[in-house]
Amino acid sequence: MVTDSKAPRGFAGLESLVSEVAVETPKPSIEISLPTDTRLISERRERPVEPVRSMVGLWIGLGIFALIGVIVLIAQATSPKDSIIKMSTVPSPFEYYKPISANPVKIEKKMYVLKGSDGSLLEVEAPLDATPALLNELGQSKWRPKMEIPVEEVPQIGRGLLLNDSQIRYCLSQKVRLSGWQTSVDSYNRASVAAFNAKVDDYNARCGHFQYEDGALERVQTQVQSRRATLEADGKLHRGPRQPEKTPSFKLASDPR
Numbered sequence: 001m002v003t004d005s006k007a008p009r010g011f012a013g014l015e016s017l018v019s020e021v022a023v024e025t026p027k028p029s030i031e032i033s034l035p036t037d038t039r040l041i042s043e044r045r046e047r048p049v050e051p052v053r054s055m056v057g058l059w060i061g062l063g064i065f066a067l068i069g070v071i072v073l074i075a076q077a078t079s080p081k082d083s084i085i086k087m088s089t090v091p092s093p094f095e096y097y098k099p100i101s102a103n104p105v106k107i108e109k110k111m112y113v114l115k116g117s118d119g120s121l122l123e124v125e126a127p128l129d130a131t132p133a134l135l136n137e138l139g140q141s142k143w144r145p146k147m148e149i150p151v152e153e154v155p156q157i158g159r160g161l162l163l164n165d166s167q168i169r170y171c172l173s174q175k176v177r178l179s180g181w182q183t184s185v186d187s188y189n190r191a192s193v194a195a196f197n198a199k200v201d202d203y204n205a206r207c208g209h210f211q212y213e214d215g216a217l218e219r220v221q222t223q224v225q226s227r228r229a230t231l232e233a234d235g236k237l238h239r240g241p242r243q244p245e246k247t248p249s250f251k252l253a254s255d256p257r
Contacts, residue, residue, distance in 0.1 A: 115250065140250060154241075165216055
């Protein structure tokens with residue numbers, strides 16, 4: 001290779017360098033298709049396929065089995081317990097057994113004449129061996145008072161108080177009794193006059209001015225008027241409100257005790 005001493009140096013000098021070595025142009029290569037390696041083909045044919053298919057079938061089977069198990073568990077959880085109990089319950093044969101009823105014993109009875117502590121007499125039916133306690137109970141259950149006496153409640157002293165039916169009944173009944181008492185007052189006897197005036201003052205303090213619910217006065221007044229004769233008679237005897245009759249005790253009329 002001939003070098004010119006005047007040629008520039010450095011990187012610029014690379015462009016002026018010419019190699020005298022002949023460079024052969026590479027010939028295009030020709031690819032030749034060779035037959036496939038018979039060994040590879042034989043390896044491809046000998047590769048096992050069945051184990052892969054067996055694993056896939058195994059996983060599918062396990063999945064189906066798991067799905068069936070989940071469905072069974074859900075069905076058991078959602079099924080009502082009552083139906084399970086009813087299906088598993090076996091009726092006992094003793095539930096349908098009915099004992100033979102014995103013939104009822106006929107109790108012989110008779111009539112008893114009882115006498116009350118108030119002097120009343122009544123007749124009751126009781127067993128032959130009835131005890132005194134049983135006879136007394138039967139007598140009291142059959143007894144009725146001679147007169148139905150309405151309840152009277154004495155109101156408190158005051159003005160403008162709201163009275164109930166029993167308190168209104170006292171005020172109206174006491175007014176009738178005082179009218180009967182007045183006819184028997186001895187105006188020449190100071191004690192007789194003083195006693196009557198004291199009752200009038202007490203009546204005015206309790207019943208001179210009171211309040212009542214709508215309809216109560218008319219309702220009670222009708223009851224009092226039906227007993228007016230009895231109330232006037234009690235007033236002449238200086239009696240106050242009558243108390244309801246107490247239930248008497250009973251025993252055999254022939255019993256000396």
